Amino acid sequence: MAKTRVHDLAKEYGMSSKEMLDYLDQMKIPAKSPSSTLEDVYVNLVRKKLKPILEARAAEIEAQKKAEEEAKKEEERKAAEEAERERVAAEKRRAQERAVEEQRRREAEAARKKAEEERAEQERKAKEEAEKNRVRDTAPKSVPSFTSLLDQIAQQEKVLKQQEEEKEARKKQEAEERAARKRQRPERRNSSDRGGRNERSDRGGRGEEHNDERHERNERRGFSMDEVRRNAAQAAPAGEGKPDSRGENRRRNQKHSHRQNDGEDRYTRMARAAEEYNREHVLEEARAAVEEASRESTGRRKRRKERRVKQAAEAAEEKRIEEAVKNDQDLSQLDTIKVPQGSTVAELAELLKVPANDIIKRLFLLGTPLTMTQSMTDDQIELIADDLGRDVKVMTKEEENSFSFYDDPKDLVPRPPVVTVMGHVDHGKTSLLDAIRHTGVAAGEAGGITQAIGASQVKIHGRTITFIDTPGHATFTAMRARGAKVTDIVILIVAADDGVMPQTIESINHAKAANVPIIVAVNKIDKPGANPDKVRQELTEYGIIPEEWGGQNMFVNISAKKKIGIEDLLEAVLLEADYLELKANPNTFASGYVLEAKLDRGRGSVATILVNRGTLHVGDAVVAGTAYGRVRAMLDQHGNNVAEAKPSDPVEILGLQSIPNAGDEFRVFDDERDARQLAEQRQLKARIEEQNRAKHVTLENLFDTMEEQDVKELNLIIKADVQGSIEALVDALSKLDQSEVRINVIHTAVGAINETDVILADASNAIIIGFGVRPDAKARQAAEKDGVEIRTYSVIYKAIEEIDAARIGMLKPTEEEKQTATIEVRQTYKVPKVGIAAGCMVQEGEVSATDQVRLVRNGIVVYDGTIASLRRYKDEVKSVKAGYECGISLENYQDIHVGDTIESYKIVEVARTE
Numbered sequence: 001m002a003k004t005r006v007h008d009l010a011k012e013y014g015m016s017s018k019e020m021l022d023y024l025d026q027m028k029i030p031a032k033s034p035s036s037t038l039e040d041v042y043v044n045l046v047r048k049k050l051k052p053i054l055e056a057r058a059a060e061i062e063a064q065k066k067a068e069e070e071a072k073k074e075e076e077r078k079a080a081e082e083a084e085r086e087r088v089a090a091e092k093r094r095a096q097e098r099a100v101e102e103q104r105r106r107e108a109e110a111a112r113k114k115a116e117e118e119r120a121e122q123e124r125k126a127k128e129e130a131e132k133n134r135v136r137d138t139a140p141k142s143v144p145s146f147t148s149l150l151d152q153i154a155q156q157e158k159v160l161k162q163q164e165e166e167k168e169a170r171k172k173q174e175a176e177e178r179a180a181r182k183r184q185r186p187e188r189r190n191s192s193d194r195g196g197r198n199e200r201s202d203r204g205g206r207g208e209e210h211n212d213e214r215h216e217r218n219e220r221r222g223f224s225m226d227e228v229r230r231n232a233a234q235a236a237p238a239g240e241g242k243p244d245s246r247g248e249n250r251r252r253n254q255k256h257s258h259r260q261n262d263g264e265d266r267y268t269r270m271a272r273a274a275e276e277y278n279r280e281h282v283l284e285e286a287r288a289a290v291e292e293a294s295r296e297s298t299g300r301r302k303r304r305k306e307r308r309v310k311q312a313a314e315a316a317e318e319k320r321i322e323e324a325v326k327n328d329q330d331l332s333q334l335d336t337i338k339v340p341q342g343s344t345v346a347e348l349a350e351l352l353k354v355p356a357n358d359i360i361k362r363l364f365l366l367g368t369p370l371t372m373t374q375s376m377t378d379d380q381i382e383l384i385a386d387d388l389g390r391d392v393k394v395m396t397k398e399e400e401n402s403f404s405f406y407d408d409p410k411d412l413v414p415r416p417p418v419v420t421v422m423g424h425v426d427h428g429k430t431s432l433l434d435a436i437r438h439t440g441v442a443a444g445e446a447g448g449i450t451q452a453i454g455a456s457q458v459k460i461h462g463r464t465i466t467f468i469d470t471p472g473h474a475t476f477t478a479m480r481a482r483g484a485k486v487t488d489i490v491i492l493i494v495a496a497d498d499g500v501m502p503q504t505i506e507s508i509n510h511a512k513a514a515n516v517p518i519i520v521a522v523n524k525i526d527k528p529g530a531n532p533d534k535v536r537q538e539l540t541e542y543g544i545i546p547e548e549w550g551g552q553n554m555f556v557n558i559s560a561k562k563k564i565g566i567e568d569l570l571e572a573v574l575l576e577a578d579y580l581e582l583k584a585n586p587n588t589f590a591s592g593y594v595l596e597a598k599l600d601r602g603r604g605s606v607a608t609i610l611v612n613r614g615t616l617h618v619g620d621a622v623v624a625g626t627a628y629g630r631v632r633a634m635l636d637q638h639g640n641n642v643a644e645a646k647p648s649d650p651v652e653i654l655g656l657q658s659i660p661n662a663g664d665e666f667r668v669f670d671d672e673r674d675a676r677q678l679a680e681q682r683q684l685k686a687r688i689e690e691q692n693r694a695k696h697v698t699l700e701n702l703f704d705t706m707e708e709q710d711v712k713e714l715n716l717i718i719k720a721d722v723q724g725s726i727e728a729l730v731d732a733l734s735k736l737d738q739s740e741v742r743i744n745v746i747h748t749a750v751g752a753i754n755e756t757d758v759i760l761a762d763a764s765n766a767i768i769i770g771f772g773v774r775p776d777a778k779a780r781q782a783a784e785k786d787g788v789e790i791r792t793y794s795v796i797y798k799a800i801e802e803i804d805a806a807r808i809g810m811l812k813p814t815e816e817e818k819q820t821a822t823i824e825v826r827q828t829y830k831v832p833k834v835g836i837a838a839g840c841m842v843q844e845g846e847v848s849a850t851d852q853v854r855l856v857r858n859g860i861v862v863y864d865g866t867i868a869s870l871r872r873y874k875d876e877v878k879s880v881k882a883g884y885e886c887g888i889s890l891e892n893y894q895d896i897h898v899g900d901t902i903e904s905y906k907i908v909e910v911a912r913t914e
Contacts, residue, residue, distance in 0.1 A: 005035055006020055006024070006033070007034035007035065009038065017034035021033075029046065036547055037548070336391045336393050338392070338395050339385075341395060343381065344373050344374060344375055344376070345359050345374060346373065348384065352392075358388070362387055363380065408585075411587060411588075414582065414583055415582050415586075415646075416463070416648040417576070417648070419466065419487070419488065420516075421433060421468070421490075422490055422491070422511065423504055424498070425501075428493055428495065428524060428560045432493055432560040435561070436458050455467065455610065455637065455650030457649070457650070458570075465577075466610070466648045466650060468486070486595070487514070487516050489518075489580075490511040490519070491518075491519050492507055492518050493521045494522055494535050494539070495524045496525045496527070496532050496534075497527045499534060502749045502750065503756075505747075506760075512543070517580070519555075519556070521556050522555060522557045523559065525559050525565075526564065536555060556568050584613045584647035584648070585613055586646050586647055588614040588615075589620075589667065589668040589670075590645070591611075591666065592610050592611040592666055593664070593665055594666060595610055597659045597660050597661070604655075605627070605629075605659050606654055607653050610650045611645045611646065611647055612647055613647055616644060617631070618631050618632070621670070621671065621672040622653070623675045623678050624660040625661055626658065626664075627656045627657060628656065628675040628679035630655050632654045632655035634653055713744045714743050714767070714806075715766035716746070716769055717745075718730065718745060718748045718769045719773050721773055725771050726749075726750070726771070729796055729800075733800065746766060752774060753790060755778040758782040762782075766788075767789050768789070768791070770790060770793070771794075772861055773792070773860055774792060774859060774903065775790050776859065794864070817907055819903060820847060820906055821844065821846055821847035821904045825839070825840055825896060825897070825900040827839035827898060828897070829887075834868075834889055835894045837887050837889045838887065838900075839887055842886065845904070846880070846881045847880050847904040848870075849878050851906055852865070853867055853902050853904045854905070855890065855902055857897065862900075863890060863893045868889045871887040
């Protein structure tokens with residue numbers, strides 16, 4: 001009998017799912033969510049009860065629609081009138097503005113002309129005033145301003161020669177005057193009165209003659225009489241030059257005679273002083289001008305340098321912002337410094353651009369002194385950065401190799417959901433996808449088992465869903481371990497006739513660890529013995545509870561081969577996608593994750609990728625992990641060439657230089673050189689990390705790791721031979737003191753330790769505990785490669801003691817088991833007096849007759865003891881190497897079967913480490 005979901009019923013009556021749930025609650029009809037299903041009886045009851053309400057609501061909606069249409073028309077009419085009024089007002093306003101602008105322009109032109117006329121008049125007046133007040137050149141003509149050193153020297157020689165001639169003339173004239181005075185002296189004695197008058201007359205005459213000669217000399221030197229008198233008045237003391245008495249005139253004449261005897265008069269000294277003054281004044285003005293020019297030049301250079309530095313800083317900041325916008329980075333995080341997790345003091349100092357001593361000093365004040373090469377915890381890095389005023393973000397190893405993008409919410413558009421199908425072997429994962437795609441994929445696979453990752457898209461109700469079919473959950477976890485967030489929804493497929501199986505439980509644990517919603521598809525409901533309710537009951541033990549039972553997981557009964565319930569499953573996927581509100585920005589450069597990669601002989605490196613944002617085009621330069629290249633071609637799920645891939649589109653790309661890993665994030669670069677540079681940096685870093693790869697947590701180093709790396713929990717994976725042993729071990733572990741270290745059992749299962757367990761332990765940093773079981777060869781190799789510790793026990797209290805001792809840091813083992821060989825039993829023989837002997841092939845290692853051995857059957861240890869006899873043909877031997885056959889009989893044990901595995905080992909003494 002068909003059932004109806006709540007959201008379908010609400011859609012039928014034109015109301016929201018919430019309103020329908022309210023009505024159902026009032027009518028006491030059980031319904032948990034919009035995806036809950038209702039029986040036909042409830043549906044008929046709802047339709048009967050809601051009929052009057054729905055009719056009234058329909059009438060109300062119709063009236064409301066009419067009112068809205070009328071209101072809309074009225075609003076449109078009013079809007080048109082308002083627009084017309086605004087247009088007319090705008091036209092008037094623009095005309096008025098044009099008139100005002102024209103008037104302002106005319107006034108500005110008139111004011112400009114008037115200002116020009118006034119400025120011209122002022123300049124004319126200023127020139128006249130300057131010409132009027134211009135200082136005339138009154139300097140002696142004999143002391144010109146020299147234009148060059150040669151002119152100055154020539155003029156000086158000329159002046160000196162003229163002075164010598166004048167000196168000789170004065171000496172000659174003075175000699176004549178003295179001779180004349182001697183002749184006239186007796187005559188003055190006899191007639192004093194007459195002689196005195198004559199003497200005064202002669203002196204006056206001689207004075208006049210002397211004045212005439214001086215006037216001529218001054219004229220020759222370029223002085224006028226007015227200038228001579230003015231200079232003499234300035235140079236002479238007060239009262240000089242007033243001949244009020246004969247004594248004063250005599251003293252003045254004697255002084256003048258003395259100056260003449262010196263060979264240089266006052267006017268000559270004045271001329272030389274004026275020359276020196278003019279020269280010094282010109283030099284001082286020149287020095288001041290040079291100094292001012294130098295100062296201005298230095299200031300201008302400094303300002304230009306500061307301006308250039310500021311412009312360079314602004315240009316660098318603008319370039320950084322443009323680069324961030326181009327790469328879709330969050331501008332608010334632009335100044336955040338990204339610090340790798342576990343950075344040393346020297347590395348942090350280099351990133352923060354501060355001296356390392358500043359960081360060491362602050363660490364010392366915090367009470368945790370460290371050296372330059374010691375690593376810092378996340379809290380220490382954040383405290384130091386906060387004290388230095390820096391914004392930092394501590395990056396994990398996965399985040400270092402990933403890209404962070406910022407998309408404006410208005411640029412986001414809905415994208416198709418990405419769904420991963422997981423479950424146990426042969427429960428119908430690929431058959432379900434075959435039913436969805438109608439491509440017959442399962443028929444072409446070897447043995448009916450998926451051998452590689454396949455990705456495809458289907459359309460339902462006009463919407464697209466991307467499906468990823470994995471060969472189990474190992475690859476899913478491997479991608480999660482690399483930080484890949486590929487899957488939006490997980491479809492857990494469980495066979496109705498088989499129930500919950502070990503890999504089903506593992507799939508649940510992996511999906512929960514990735515925090516991905518689970519939709520359960522109960523398959524094979526058409527087969528005899530199918531019991532979907534039993535599957536629901538079994539899954540409740542692992543936290544998967546159906547919605548109809550009050551849980552959060554949707555269950556859909558399907559039959560992949562008969563295509564029953566496929567539509568309901570796809571609708572459930574779309575409903576879950578609507579709840580998740582999946583969106584992406586398609587209008588940017590592409591980025592996403594690598595699903596799988598391989599090396600094709602004819603095509604080279606081929607990578608299957610999933611785009612999660614942007615649009616990928618042929619010809620784009622791509623970096624994926626440590627691989628880079630340019631996309632030469634893209635193929636869709638059908639092998640057809642495509643030109644572009646949008647968000648949630650899976651495609652195969654060709655053109656990478658090497659093979660990336662599953663789960664590596666890829667992105668597009670504008671320049672292939674940038675892509676190559678980033679890939680080369682990652683390759684170098686990967687080589688360095690491979691050399692210095694950190695070890696996983698072990699019971700021996702748990703306590704030290706707790707102190708160094710702030711480990712607060714111990715993750716365990718428990719595998720045992722029976723379910724009872726698992727329950728007893730988990731119960732005993734839960735009773736341990738977990739105040740400092742919380743013991744977290746992330747996975748338990750019955751059976752041998754396999755490679756999937758090692759992958760999960762590697763992704764979760766867990767320790768594998770085996771109780772009565774052994775790891776297979778692949779699991780052992782993977783554990784050695786990844787550094788995962790596997791511990792096996794046969795006594796429960798020993799396992800509890802070691803875990804508890806490791807928790808408190810007291811575990812100091814003194815002996816260690818070393819496996820020497822793996823031997824396969826190919827045939828059994830009955831030997832008289834000995835019993836059953838096994839014909840074996842040594843697969844790896846070398847077995848010795850003194851080794852201890854375990855007999856493992858289907859991953860379960862059935863015997864642990866010693867070798868009774870080791871033979872090659874009929875001869876007893878001490879050891880047999882790998883690749884050789886041998887015969888082995890066990891001490892006091894006869895139950896040996898073909899296909900069993902014999903593991904030989906030794907107990908090696910190990911020195912205690914204090």
